[in-house]
Amino acid sequence: QQQVKQSPQSLIVQKGGISIINCAYENTAFDYFPWYQQFPGKGPALLIAIRPDVSEKKEGRFTISFNKSAKQFSLHIMDSQPGDSATYFCAASKGGNTPLVFGKGTRLSVIA
Amino acid sequence: GAVVSQHPSWVICKSGTSVKIECRSLDFQATTMFWYRQFPKQSLMLMATSNEGSKATYEQGVEKDKFLINHASLTLSTLTVTSAHPEDSSFYICSAIRQNTGELFFGEGSRLTVL
Numbered sequence: 001q002q003q004v005k006q007s008p009q010s011l012i013v014q015k016g017g018i019s020i021i022n023c024a025y026e027n028t029a030f031d032y033f034p035w036y037q038q039f040p041g042k043g044p045a046l047l048i049a050i051r052p053d054v055s056e057k058k059e060g061r062f063t064i065s066f067n068k069s070a071k072q073f074s075l076h077i078m079d080s081q082p083g084d085s086a087t088y089f090c091a092a093s094k095g096g097n098t099p100l101v102f103g104k105g106t107r108l109s110v111i112a
Numbered sequence: 113g114a115v116v117s118q119h120p121s122w123v124i125c126k127s128g129t130s131v132k133i134e135c136r137s138l139d140f141q142a143t144t145m146f147w148y149r150q151f152p153k154q155s156l157m158l159m160a161t162s163n164e165g166s167k168a169t170y171e172q173g174v175e176k177d178k179f180l181i182n183h184a185s186l187t188l189s190t191l192t193v194t195s196a197h198p199e200d201s202s203f204y205i206c207s208a209i210r211q212n213t214g215e216l217f218f219g220e221g222s223r224l225t226v227l
Contacts, residue, residue, distance in 0.1 A: 036218075041203075041221070041223070042220055042221065043118075043205050043218040043219050043220040043221040044156065044205070044218050045218070046216075046218075089156070095214075096214070097143070097144040097161075097163075097209055097214075099158050099161055100146075100158075100207075100216070101158070102155045102156045102157075103155065104154070105155050107153075
């Protein structure tokens, strides 16, 4: 049973465009929702994270939108650049010392 | 900033041998560390939760006798793949929770290739 569903599996965006990746979860006990960026052969790097008490968080070109009632959250990358080409994972956890559960990932390609 | 270091970053071994991978929190103490496995073009799958001074908690389907985890200190957890086989070839990634703050940091991963 997949606890965090992520879509799309792959995404191609023109340079300067907006990349949007969506995730949905089932477990209402989750209270921490991070997004990770991973380049080939590297560990995941935290991009941005949100908790359920806010509906949106923005850091630079990255924005998380969170819809608690729909149990969905999304990552928006504004002004996408070729250097953003990577695999992005959403994740969720119950906080404390509990592990992250990851979505299946989205391979983003930003083309010039 | 906080760093989690994994060693080795890549290793090639013969089938039947054992390989140890270290995960160290370099400038913080971590009572809890997690081990993930990632196959090519797939997501990170949790293998086990490692707690300092106690036995690791393994996820369903992960053989505890094959993947030995030791968390003997607040800065070091090790994963030993025993009697490795080609199907164990994967990218192994650890993460550590910083004590007192709860922040989570990932290592750079260790690529294991079993011939």
